[in-house]
Amino acid sequence: MLLLSIESSCDETAASVVRDGRDILSSIVASQISIHADYGGVVPEIASRKHLEAISLVIEEALRTAGVSLPAIEGIAVTRGPGLAGALLVGISTAKALAYGLNIPVAGVNHIESHILAVKLERDVAFPFIALAVSGGHTHLYEVHGIGRYRTIGQTLDDAAGEAFDKVAKLLGLPYPGGALIDRLAADGDPRAVKLPRPLMHDDTCNFSFSGLKTAVLNYVKKNPSVAEGAALHNICASFQSAVCDVLVSKTRAAVLRSGIRRVVVAGGVACNSGVRREMAAFADKEGAELFIPSPSLCSDNAAMLAVPGDYYLSGRAVAGFDLDALPVWPLDAISSPEGP
Template sequence: MLLLAIETSCDETAAAVVADGRRILSSVVSSQVAVHAEYGGVVPEIASRKHLEMISPVIGQALQQAGVAMSAIEGIAVTRGPGLSGALLVGLSAAKAIACARAIPFVGVHHIEGHIFAAFLEQPVEFPFLALVVSGGHTHLYLVEGFGRYRTLGRTLDDAAGEAFDKSAKIMGFEYPGGVRIDRMAQDGNPDAVKLPRPLMRDGSLNFSFSGLKTAVLQHVAQHPVSIPSAAADDLCASFQRAVCDVLAAKTEAALRETGARRLVVAGGVACNSGLRARMRDLAQSLGLELHIPDRSLCGDNAAMLAVAGNYYLEKGAASPMTLDVTATWDMDSIGEAAP
């Protein structure tokens, strides 16, 4: 099946053409980072308007790069949620319009489901496996037993890891988005220089909390102002990144031992972080696990990742109805086998 995939859950307008849910023929991502930078974060109304402006050009570019005409597309996978309602509506409306005009099926896919199966675009992973999804809005651990079969083992209780990165970067005086800069500066810093907490690391649960870590950074900066660039700023970035990775690694290891899973997928935007990638490689090696972390181009929000699950659902005949609406919040546990 030749699929067109569309992603507009937050501040990237993305489209891709994927064959058989595995082979990427094109993947186009139009970022809104520059648009939202002056506000220090994503402004939902502005994001929606930018999606409206870019959705047609991005889809056209994806088709052109793939070297296929719209008439060759056999189905559409589109993000239904979770995300910003207005942003999601742009992508879903475009998918419905194309599906209606071409008389082809479309399916609404869970955004996090897309992230988890991005790894399959490089190499299929045998079920069951453990998935750690780390992004700006999510820090979750799932046991993945098959398409549509997910069990949430742990979740963030407040700030997600990616949110903590960006908010802590703002506290340090970095421009939005600052998480990438923390990663870059951490490579020159001493991760033991600043004592920071590891929230919930040994509470016995598999849940996460990063608000206390963010507050600790705020208190440290208030007492020890940092200039940029400086060794002190590098040290703070390295210490912060180490604290986040300590918590993620500890919870992931606990989940692996609890479930007995021998395969681990790490996904989401924060999976681009060099410190986290290295830490997960070390963990996998120490436990003798099979580790899958997608290429950085597949970790951030993109449309190609939706095609893996989308292709599966459409081949099973589980197309979405034209009455499908977006859902800003959507629990993965409720998806159900072949019932997106």
């Protein structure tokens, strides 16, 4: 199947053409980072308006880059949720209009499911596997037994890891989005310079908590107002990043040992972080686990990743009707069944 995928869950407008759920012919992303930077975070109403402005152009570019015409498209996959309601509706409305005009099927897919399965665009990862989905809005651990077959085994009780990165960056006076900048600054810092907590790291669950870590950084900054300068800035970034990595690795290790599943996929925007990639690789090597992390372009929000579940569901005739609506909150467990949704 030649599939057009459309992603508009937050502040990236993306479209991709993928053949048979595996072969990426194009992947186009229009970012709104520079627009939201002035506000220190994503403004939902602005995001929706910018999606409206960009979506037709992004789809046209995806088709042009793939070298295919719109009538050649055989199915459409679109992000149904989770995400910002207004932003999701832009993508969904566009997908339904195209599907109606072309008389082809459309599938609404889960954003987090797509992140988890993006690795299959590069590697043939066998089921089952443990998936750590770690991004600005989510930090979850899942057992993945197949497409549409997920069990949540851990989740954040407050801030997501990516959210904590951005909030700490703001505390340090760094521009939005600050997660990538913290990663770069941490490279020249001492991760042991500032003693920070590792919340919930030693409890008996696979859950996460990052709000206390964020508060610890806030208190340190108040006591050390010059921390945002010179070597001190590099050290606090390295110490904070090290604390997050320790927690993520510890909980993932617990999930592996409890489940007996030795394959691990790390997905989502925070999987681009060099510290996370390095520490996860060290953990996998020590425990004898197989580790799979997609390329950075497939970790950040993109439309190509939607094609993996989209192609599967459309091939199984799990076709959405034209009453398809956005689901701003859509846990993976809600779509899980032995045969998928």
